[in-house]
Amino acid sequence: MVGLALGLRELGVEVRVCAPPDEEFTALFDGVGVPVVPVGAPVRPLVTTVVPGSAEGLAQRMAELMAAEFATLAVAEGCDALVATGPLPVVASARSVAEKLGIRYVHASHQPVSMPSPHQPPPARRGRPLPPGVRDNRELWEIDARNANEMFGAELDAHREAISLPPVSNVRDYAFTDRPWLATDPVLSPWRPTDLGVVQTGAWLRSDERPLPADLLAFLDAGDAPVYVGFGSMPVGDPKGVARAAVEAIRAQGRRTVVSRGWAELDLIDAGADCIAVGEVDQRALFARVAAVVHHGSAGTTTTAARSGAPQVVVAQGADQPYWAERVAGLGIGVAHDGPAPTPESLTAALRTALAPETRARAAAVAGTVRTDGASVAARLLVEEVGRAR
Incomplete structure (x- = not known):
């Protein structure tokens, strides 16, 4: 995301970044002079204490993530576009913010695993193992969509109702849109075409001028x-x-x-x-x-x-x-x-x-084949799409 911010700034675009208040994250943006608005609770304590695969405390964490993202409504006001990445509760909330403001929304993923595709099964959600007897990937993705609705739908709709937005029938597909961006290198991570209009930009790398210690x-x-x-x-x-x-x-x-x-x-x-x-x-x-x-x-x-x-x-x-x-x-x-x-x-x-x-x-x-221009490609694409919308 630092790489995208720098790519946009090189095109003369003003950038506002919302990120968790972990020192490591704020230091990354401070180091390149990009203003960052702290959002929600630090990530590190969460990551280092959650038992892998456990759903314990998931409902509370999900509610906190959504509340923090809906709180960015004031930060995003006046912007022309909102680019979001992260867990499903975060990006579903982010699209709701963009919808309320009537601005361009982009879901960006830095890995293809969570993208619905008949060529791969979905990853299991915490506390929701996929049925072992189902082998058809399309059916598994339908099950995944239902699981996402059951896990996040009510909380999302409650926040949306509070800002006068209608309920969402499919949380996952709403968050991802029918044209998500995939920020991975096409050689390291080739995407096989599907009904989903994935736009593969290349990985978002950033220049780093820090000398080694x-x-x-x-x-x-x-x-x-x-x-x-x-x-x-x-x-x-x-x-x-x-x-x-x-x-x-x-x-x-x-x-x-x-x-x-x-x-x-x-x-x-x-x-x-x-x-x-x-x-x-x-x-x-x-x-x-x-x-x-x-x-x-x-x-x-x-x-x-x-x-x-x-x-x-x-x-x-x-x-x-x-x-x-x-x-x-x-x-x-x-x-x-x-x-x-x-x-x-x-x-x-x-x-x-x-x-x-x-x-x-x-x-x-x-x-020699790994692309280095992914962030610049994404920045230009976003500017072009906002320009066409205007």
């Missing part, structure tokens, strides 16, 4: 290319165990390690000079200097690693991450780790493949 640069300069390990904003069940498994496996390959703390709070396992721990850094600059990237498989990290030509080991934790792991393995640019809990043995085997010359050669070849 001096201690990290010194570490990189002091030896051969290390292996990066980081799980971004994903928590892991056993941070110490994951860090130990990674470092031991990397040492077994004769490599040094860069450990990214992230929201999993990974850290060094000993005082060895062959390891360094880092916080938030420019991944693009760092990945250009590593031998491989071990990560959780988010859309952003996968795309950045692919663009840098770094082989990958994807240890998927959930959500859309198994999809990205599958794409990495399918393209031959890395390995999809079997399961979310790595061991020294499992990572050693994965790294052997990832560090092989043929994997690096394939990663370098794919890097």
Whole structure:
């Protein structure tokens, strides 16, 4: 979203951003001079405390998300368009705000997994497992739509009634629209055409002018290319165990390690000079200097690693991450780790493949195909559509 904001600003467009008040998010926008309006509660405490797959507390969280998004009505007033991404309760509420204001609305997704398609099944919603006996994807997506209505419909309609809007009959399709934007790279994430008029813009990448920290640069300069390990904003069940498994496996390959703390709070396992721990850094600059990237498989990290030509080991934790792991393995640019809990043995085997010359050669070849103009494409498209509407 930072990339889109910068792309719009380059076209002379005034940008207002609403985002959760986490320090990491506000720092991203502050760093490029884009004003951000804090909305709702911080995300980090929620992400790091929710039990994977559990629906406990879901109704309250959903209600809070919707209330926060409807509160952006005053922020969006006077705007020509509203671009929304995030969980279904958020984007359904955002479209309601745009509808009330009579402005252009765009739903943007940074992964294709949640997009209805006969070529793939829907992801299961919390507390709503899909029936195991159903194999037809179209039927599964119909079930998913009913589940979404049951989970979010009443709360959404209550907020809409409060601002004099009619009820919504299909929450998911209302939020997504019949022309959603897919902000993924077409090589890393090809979209097979469907009845849904998906507009694939390319991934929204941002330029990052931050220099790497001096201690990290010194570490990189002091030896051969290390292996990066980081799980971004994903928590892991056993941070110490994951860090130990990674470092031991990397040492077994004769490599040094860069450990990214992230929201999993990974850290060094000993005082060895062959390891360094880092916080938030420019991944693009760092990945250009590593031998491989071990990560959780988010859309952003996968795309950045692919663009840098770094082989990958994807240890998927959930959500859309198994999809990205599958794409990495399918393209031959890395390995999809079997399961979310790595061991020294499992990572050693994965790294052997990832560090092989043929994997690096394939990663370098794919890097040259990754588009870098997705945010600019989306910005121009939005300006054109608003201009036509006027």
